[in-house]
Amino acid sequence: MIPGPFGYHRPETVADAVKLLASLGDEARPLAGGHSLIPMMKLRLATPGHLVDLHRIPNLKGIRNDGGKVTIGAMTTQHELLASDVVAKALPILMEAALLIADPQVRYRGTIGGNVANGDPGNDMPAMMMTLGASYVLEGSAGARTVAATDFYQGAYFTALDPGEILTEISIPTPATGHGYAYEKLKRKVGDYATAAAAVVLTMTGGKVATCSIGLTNLSETPLLATDAAKAVIGTSLDDGSLKAAAAAAEQIMSPAADARGPVEYRKHVGGIMVMRALKRAAQRAV
Amino acid sequence: MNDMAPTREQREAKLEGMGCKRKRVEDARFTQGKGNYVDDLKLPGMLHGDFVRSPYAHARVKSINTEAALKVPGVLAVITAETLKTVNLAWMPTLAGDVQMVLADGKVLFQNQEVAFVVATDRYAADDGINAVDVEYEALPVVIDPFHAMDADAPVLREDIAGKMTGAHGPRKHANHIFEWSVGDKDLTDVAFRKADVSIKEMLSYQRVHPCPLETCQCVASFDKVSGDLTIWGTFQAPHVIRTVVALIASLPEQKIHVISPDVGGGFGNKVGAYPGYICAAVASIVTGKPVKWVEDRIENLTSTSFARDYHMTTEIAATKEGKVTGLRVHVLADHGAFDACADPSKWPAGFFNIVTGSYDFPTAHVCVDGIYSNKAPGGVAYRCSFRVTEASYCIERGMDILAQKLGMDPAELRLKNFIRPEQFPYQSALGWEYDSGDYATAMKKMMESVQYAELRKEQAIKREAFKLGETREVMGIGVSFFTEIVGAGPSKNCDILGIAMFDSCEIRLHPTGAGIARVGTKSTGQGHETTWAQIIATEIGIPADRIMVEEGNTDTAPYGLGTYGSRSTPVAGAAIATAARKIKAKAQMIAAYRLEVHEDDLEWDIDGFRVKGLPEKTMSMKDICWAAYNSVPPGMEPGLEAVSYYDPPNMTYPFGAYICVMDIDVDTGVYKVRRFYALDDCGTRINPMIIEGQVHGGLTEAFAIAMGQEIRYDETGNVVTGSFMDFFMPTAVETPHWETDFTVTPSPHHPIGAKGVGESPNVGGVPAFSNAVNDAFAFLGSTHIQMPHDYWRNWQAAKTLGVV
């Protein structure tokens, strides 16, 4: 539980950070809150030769509502999300999810950028971002580009981030007023990653689901957008039959690993239950 | 009498003696970060050691190349079994009469076994060194499932003893067999089963868990080349035993060995035995001439130092159709891992498992335990219990519930029907123990009234109907547990460790101004001895508890003691303290008689001093006696006021308790909610009710963790899959249920202050209460037994097997 030797750098601008990453090459990794990276370094599962600490770059922080979209700087901590009025008003589901991440100590340090860039299927924010239709701004020596969250995740710890790129901000279209939302996460204890979790954002008209999107956490190598499951409830009043159909459609795309949280069969089953519960709770909140 | 004189109540209160909820004196330093733990110790020139560990569960070690490691900056030495052989320390004896590799000698037998010890100038360099050691392994087939350890074609694990068909505890049936231990009357028991109206049989597994103290195992060894002294600071629950072990295996004279346990952050049995880290740190210090620190990390602690349980108990109970038990038969398959490193008294390879008749009047019983080797870490320690008492308690308490279910009887009623009755004490159990005292029915009935047991059962019946009608997806379980422990090892006639009788000791020395120091052979690892030992002395000799300093853990100053585990501190050392105090009191009485110019027999004790019988104004306080002891003792008497006692207990003590757990389980997810947990403990005389409550809270939290989620699990190739807190269930305050505590008091008749010990009761009694609650929840669906741990997915699986999801 002792990391190997590494160099440490603390640039003050994104440009300098990008330059450093380019010059240091494959050996270098950005360091955000360190709450995923440092545990892996202690186990020597990650052995970066250099860490480029992003904490000194002021414009990587902050949350703004530009009308139509909410922009969150990558270095915004999970605690800052919880303390933000902008998030509370426009994206209450982010609060609900952030509160289910680890404990206050982890949330004081852990950043949203690190959470979505990490590529760990256990992280809660990626599925959330897919559900909300978010996109990420990535900056490298070749300039900046925007990638949709739905296109970002390629495999466990494999993402669309090119070597040397930094994720600078997250952009989330503001959900419709009166939308319903819920994040249902089954975990064994405080500080545990999800056994299964489902995010739902929907709108209702006349007692029927008008729009819906559903994201799934820790039920595959990557976060999942359960499109068929969402389709299954559109136009329904979320009666038992359509809830079950949604759960079944979601289970179709799940391929969790068996681990101490339970065998595959269980994790898929409770994945379906989380979908149903999230749908129900979201519908209750919708106006 | 003078108006200003304090009242008797005030004098009594000032002492803060037994029965007082005195605040823990150690907490002032613990809550302010001023504790002094092993890892706080920094000595000039101190080096750091760390282990290369085996990735394989069973493999031949073909070669160990240390060349690259020795080139890592800061690395000074790499110790291997070959190095240790030069000082005859490649293997060490275990407390169970086996031997254990200190470092891999030719092969490895469990994952994370110690293979080489890298010594470096700091921890980082040591870890870099570890990664540079190149070990070539040849994987071998493994034994993981204990039920296949003795198959004809099972791989032979312990080649070092392959030809030795007699072990420390008798004949061995197979190369992977350690011992067979059999107690009770087999024939009579067989007869009882033949005649039984009703009988049950169930294999009850108590999974492998880990004591998991927050502070891991660690030490600093410092060898002084000039004087030849070896000092070891370590997280030891039994420092004197460690000193003797070192003297025996390292051929150093015992007076040159100084073992010091500073503050210890929890032990729970994990810190009783000797580990390779201690030996390697000591050897490294001797080799380098510098102090060497070794500190385990969490993964190392969970995967290599002593585990607990791993008992697989085939349990049979015979009974009449009215529900009177007539016989008990248990066969245990005990998985001890790669080496038999259980920390039991020498003559007890399965500990005191023969307490398995529990609180019930079994006319006959028979127990047989087979210990086996497997490719898992060694251990089998008494994790917050007296040797194998938790396993026994789980066995009988689950067994009684299964019997109740078969008889269609209420489990509380079945227990009441079979309790040993108060007039039967001292009670001779069918498996050889003499229970000192107990009043079981009173405790049980108090519990049932407190929780309104009958109402709970009514509510459960309604909920079960609702579940059948599809109106709820929750099932409700009520788990009753009534345990009897056997603690306070133990009488020299049957208890020893490495040949040393399991007495304990106390030295008290009073100072002229009415204060004093007490040194005790036990070692608090969080139990609050500094607080409670002073309370015993305060009541016994009338010196306020806050004037008594308590010291433990330094083998140079503390009298020889066998340490703290098995709830033995109060039953054994507590008795030594009271006995030493009484010796002081006897001398004090002679001094007082001389000073008051009366005969000793004319004096009587009164709270904090002596008074002349019939002349209550003629008194001499203990404080004044202390002064007199140093200047005006009776002619011919030695000055000073001190005493030593080494206490050999005449019997064990038998604490008991009635616990109940009420739980709701969501069958769709397996998620449970503990609605209520009530624990009534009878630990005899209560020294500090607040500390008792704290101990009960802690033990119940561990019981909750064990029953509801903990396990050290191996995959089929022998990889530990629960090696960190990510997966080894360590509940936080959020998950932990609310605890309700209660008590009755049945003093031990043979103990000087009537105390029995309490630290371990909640773990012993708690686990069956939780497990019975889960099992009771599913019983109406046709289930008889669901194995622990009852984590979410297993609860769901149980519901699924029963066809309700």
Ligand SMILES: Cc1cc2nc3c(=O)[nH]c(=O)nc-3n(C[C@H](O)[C@H](O)[C@H](O)COP(=O)(O)OP(=O)(O)OC[C@H]3O[C@@H](n4cnc5c(N)ncnc54)[C@H](O)[C@@H]3O)c2cc1C
């Ligand atoms: C006990 C514990 C429990 C936890 N439980 C949960 C949980 O339930 N749910 C959950 O979602 N998370 C959980 N986490 C993880 C936590 O939320 C982390 O903080 C988060 O995953 C990573 O954020 P970070 O800022 O700490 O990133 P770091 O650990 O610093 O970085 C993580 C990875 O992302 C890369 N990275 C970071 N920032 C950027 C960037 N701006 N651009 C490019 N690459 C970047 C790093 O190079 C690294 O590879 C837990 C952590 C702990 C210690």
